[in-house]
Amino acid sequence: MAVRTETAHTGLKDTVVRALGTAGAAIGQLASGLGTAFPALIVLLWLAVTALTGVTGVGLLMAPAPLRALHALAERERRRLGRWGPEVLAPDPPPTRLRAALVDATTRRELRWLTQHGTLGLLLGLLGVLLPISAVRDSAFPLYWKLAPKDATATSIGIGTAHSWPDALAVALLGVGWILILLGLGPGMARLQGRPGRALLAAGPETDLSLRVAELTATRAAALDAHATELRRIERSLHDGAQNRLVSVTVLLGAARRMVARDPAGADELLERAQSAAEQALAELRTVSRSILPPVLADRGLEGALSGLAANCAVPCRIVVDVPARCAASVEATAYFVVAEALTNIAKHSGAAHATVTARGDGGRLVLCVEDDGRGGADEHGGSGLTGIRRRVAAHDGTLSLASPPGGPTTLKVELPCGS
Template identity: 75%
Template sequence: MRDAGVDAVRAARAALRQLVGGFGTALLALAVIVLLVATAAACLVGIGLLVAPAALRVLHALAGRERARLGRHGLDVVPPQPPPTRLRAALADATTGREMCWVSVHATFGLVLGLLGVLLPLAAVRDTAFPLLWPFAPKGATSTSLGIGTADSWAQACVVSLLGLGWIAIILGLGPALARLQSRPGLTLLSAGPDTDLSLRVAELTATRAAALDAHAVELRRIERSLHDGAQNRLVTVTVLLGAVRRMVARDPAGADELLERAQSAAEQALAELRTVARGILPPVLADRGLAGALSGLAANSAVPCRTDVDLPERCAASVEASAYFVAAEALTNIAKHSGATRATVTVRSRGGRLLLRVEDDGRGGADEDGGSGLSGIRRRIAAHDGVLRLTSPHGGPTILEVDLPCGS
């Protein structure tokens, strides 16, 4: 029962976030409808023909934003081919027609559902807490969030709190269903149709495969370089010192003893470097303690104070957990080296078969993927899993690195 209650609360919280996010895009959809109608009206006098390409670009951009929003909530929306750039062809394109249908539905039906996602929590908090607020309310003020009824006694005020509990029950019971209803038009109308040419998807998978091979080759070169420059040199030193000891042991026992100490020290350093390389291939802590424990260890050893917030109901594939671990490790290293931050946060969630990793710091911002900070390597590693990497780093901060990975590959 306890686990079921926790799962219901988590599902309702995720649904409210999805509804509120949809409310934002629904407001934008309403503005786009106004723009499209004004453009169509202006076309009657010829002026709209100049504005129509820009209006269509706004429509396509909003549709792309909705696809990305649904993807963040674990809903896979395969994008169609980019629409034509010429106005006549774009208007006749099936993708443009489907996006126009979506924007009409989302600006009405999606707006209402999003508004419920905003108002239901407010009503629940307001009515549940009304007994605490009642002594300070003006005499004769409405007692419920529905705008009806007044409370003249503590008993009536407590009855209002029962309405608040009812709102909470509605959120827990109907919140996920409302979120699914709001997202259904986007899943239906913004996805690639059955007649869509799959060449773009084939090209994307080809690029992903190439990125995976590149990431594998880079990893092999890193391991080879670590072994060659570290452990191998130490072992060569041990071999040379042992040879010198064998020649000196009879004629200079004291000098031979000193060389043996140096050989032992070099062997210990080689062993430590071999362990470091082994941990770099696949940290044993991932197998022993899972991703949550591994990230806790990273945070504890971070040069910048770091907090972790991991919510993983079940384990993901080992390769996915390893990629998430290395992304977090590289991100924390970058924060310590380049950001000037005073704190960092690593958040991990598992939703809808997707692993969502977020690393945030309060540093100076301005992170650049082309600046040699390792971000290009992170992107290659994520692309190998057909994942998504998003980086937000305005000058002045904060820097937010978000990674979206499929859990099972």
């Protein structure tokens, strides 16, 4: 009987923990939806103004800008939905010219999504933020009701006052009701908020996915090529550096062994040279091992590792890191090498007086930005290492953008999925 009671208690505890976790995830999803719902409402109003002014000709000139904003917002929503569930595959890039957009199926679907997400999605997102606040406020009301002014509203919905303990407990029961609503309806509200995006922003049946397949194939090929290049670099470093040093150590030790009886002083000199060669080989092995996966990442994290790079950079460099949680080790290693290569390029080619490295977490993605005030004109095909950076980033299905007009400044921006 005791075992059965304990089993029931454990089962109830697991159920409560799962319900709380599901509700918490739903609240996070609803709140993240505000990041696209508010802009959706703005773009919707912008498109409405453009349509109304179209009869005067002004709207026709304005049309490309809100259409680009629509497409960018839709892509942002696809990434958001991908972080909270299955990936939403994007269709072919839609047009931004008005005449082509009017007959484009993707644009029409995005407009339908914009209307729904900017209204219902916005309302659900606000509820996802306000309900937890109301639940905490009302549930904790008995703890502070005596400190509140006598004529103050007791409940979060703006009605009632509390003059006694029964009144305060009634408000607490309302808070419990908010909690039950969140537990019961929160996941459904999150699904309802994301349903238009999953239904309307995904590639439709008429969309040719061959371009996406080709892109993934090219990304995989680039990743394999980058891996093979890295292996060749490591093999070359070991062969040309540490291996030669170790061969030299072996030769010197053999010569010292033969000389130790007849020429102790000469043998001692050879042993000293062998020790020096062994120390150099050890240093080169450490350098190679750090290039595979820098131990500083495990010891000090991404912020400490980037600070070390900045300290060793010939150009004064400022580091700003705002990454709340650790990313996958491979992602942090890629970020480290991207910044290391970028700072090396700045020191060698830019003539800059100052550089800034920014790393921040943005909804499941690690965003790196390396800026300098140098001469600009950086060229990915000019042998500056940018091709290798792009291959490393592509291996994680990340993106790289470079802005480097002549005269500067130069800005390198990289986005990496944190969990890859």
